[in-house]
Amino acid sequence: GQQVMQIPQYQHVQEGEDFTTYCNSSTTLSNIQWYKQRPGGHPVFLIQLVKSGEVKKQKRLTFQFGEAKKNSSLHITATQTTDVGTYFCATAFGNEKLTFGTGTRLTIIP
Amino acid sequence: GAVVSQHPSWVICKSGTSVKIECRSLDFQATTMFWYRQFPKQSLMLMATSNEGSKATYEQGVEKDKFLINHASLTLSTLTVTSAHPEDSSFYICSANKGRAFFGQGTRLTVV
Numbered sequence A: 001g002q003q004v005m006q007i008p009q010y011q012h013v014q015e016g017e018d019f020t021t022y023c024n025s026s027t028t029l030s031n032i033q034w035y036k037q038r039p040g041g042h043p044v045f046l047i048q049l050v051k052s053g054e055v056k057k058q059k060r061l062t063f064q065f066g067e068a069k070k071n072s073s074l075h076i077t078a079t080q081t082t083d084v085g086t087y088f089c090a091t092a093f094g095n096e097k098l099t100f101g102t103g104t105r106l107t108i109i110p
Numbered sequence B: 001g002a003v004v005s006q007h008p009s010w011v012i013c014k015s016g017t018s019v020k021i022e023c024r025s026l027d028f029q030a031t032t033m034f035w036y037r038q039f040p041k042q043s044l045m046l047m048a049t050s051n052e053g054s055k056a057t058y059e060q061g062v063e064k065d066k067f068l069i070n071h072a073s074l075t076l077s078t079l080t081v082t083s084a085h086p087e088d089s090s091f092y093i094c095s096a097n098k099g100r101a102f103f104g105q106g107t108r109l110t111v112v
Helices: none
Strands: A004-007 A010-014 A019-025 A032-037 A044-049 A055-058 A061-065 A071-076 A085-092 A098-100 A104-109 B004-007 B010-013 B019-025 B032-038 B044-051 B067-073 B076-081 B090-097 B101-103 B107-111
Touching: A004 A085, A010 A019, A019 A085, A019 A104, A032 A071, A044 A055, A044 A061, A044 B101, A071 A085, A098 B044, B004 B090, B010 B019, B019 B032, B019 B090, B019 B107, B032 B067, B032 B076, B044 B067, B044 B076, B044 B090, B076 B090
Parallel strands: A010 A104, B010 B107
Antiparallel strands: A004 A019, A019 A071, A032 A044, A032 A085, A055 A061, A061 A071, A085 A098, A085 A104, B004 B019, B019 B076, B032 B044, B032 B090, B067 B076, B090 B101, B090 B107
């Protein structure tokens, strides 16, 4: 079945440093979505990208969809303690069921 | 945004018993809902697609007789874990779509 890999699996950064997580698929994706899950919580939708090469920004977060639509990245500038959590990419198929990436767990060192 | 409510948020049950988890779309109708399972420090894995008025569609490797899904109305889907065993202990999350996916709060099931 469809597999979406994410790297790194874990990332520990000093508060104020930047953070990037990468999402890769072996097949072309029609869309990519990003979610954040706080410890003990449920996934919260961040954004959806559908166009080749698309870049979207939300304050300190920058999302990018690759030209070939096989990879995506999420970059956080100047991390804050509130950024702690696991970031998942996901892709939606026909009836909108989601296949999630493996996730990147971000911890912040104050 | 839309609201999806899941109940209970946590449950502890004895091995061999059954547990029912409810997922409700509070302010919109959902003909389709999705059930996911998440083991500690792992990703969300889709278990099944719940279809209002018809049988659920299960992902490969998910036992339909063990994880019973009922989608009796446009706002309610239930997942019943039958004859639960310790290895069924996990975080179960439902979602419904209204433009995008909205997730329930999740149910942490512990089978002792």
